[in-house]
Amino acid sequence: MKKLFAIALLGILLFNWGGYRLLTDYLEDRADLQLEAQLDQDNYDESSLISIKVPTNLPYYHNNINYERVDGSINIRGVEYKYVKRRIYNDSLELMCIPNMAKTGMQNARDDFFRLANDLVNNNSSKKSGNAHGHNVKFSVQDYTATPAISLNPAIQLVDVAANTAVVQHFKSIYLDCLERPPQA
Template sequence: MKRTIAIALVLILLLNTMGYYGVFLGLHYQNNLAMSTALNADVYDESNSITLKVAVSIPYMPDQTDFERVSGQFEHNGELYWMVKQKYAKDTLTVVCVKDTERKKIDLVLADYVKTFTDKTTDNKSSSKIAISFLKDYLPISFSIKSDTHGWASRVIHNVGQQNLIPTFAASIIHPPEQA
């Protein structure tokens, strides 16, 4: 009986701490699937799209007349972009990207959820920084560095002893016995 109650309490604790995070992971996964299917069907909002043109000289690469579908995503200045299509023509790579606004909303809600775990609110930031800097001025903190050597000097001890070499020579050529 005690064991079942302990397991139930641990499960409630795990659900409390990780449950909503699992929901956010599920929302990220669902958003990725929705964006992939929409971009594969070439259904996206043109107002959220941007076009990147990069000057690239690739020898022996023929010019493309139509765009081709590419997949990938990147983050720039806190915004997530999905690559939709690209075309290489006249030494210029043109990439069409779409901003993922739903991912930004999910990330903001997740950040707000994580902030609930801390005791500090957002309006206490300025007063806490002032208090810390005020305390640093009046609390004595001292440290010292002690050197074991004087500069780059280091003591080197040479062992000079008498070396006695004992010749131990073994014949390397063994002659065969003489025949009678």
């Protein structure tokens, strides 16, 4: 019984570490393939297509009145769009896209699960913070290491006082005080 319980806990741990990532990637790919099969069979609603025009500057191109089938995808503001067809017409690339709501839903579910599994949800009203001071401070290696500054200009020397702080010192003696004509070549 203890072995079965230990195996179950190990399975839950491995799923939290990366199993949900593999599962959602598989489900996203499956939804993508199903939508692509529907698009190849022309089984989609023409009114749900979205047109994207991109200006092109090509030296040689051929104006196409008809669209051609193309595969690909683009993510705009968190919504995944699948390319359906394209054409080059009047100095612009016209793409007709359809929203892939199944894949977008899978990505949103994956992100929500990641937030819940890693306790990234901020519900201050329902749960008290373990920190009595009420503020979180995260330290990194960059806070304790100095970044050296190098200047190739001999008139300016950068002196790194602390991390992310630089003092600029100008050496006026390098510059000429009076204007002179350059020497003749």
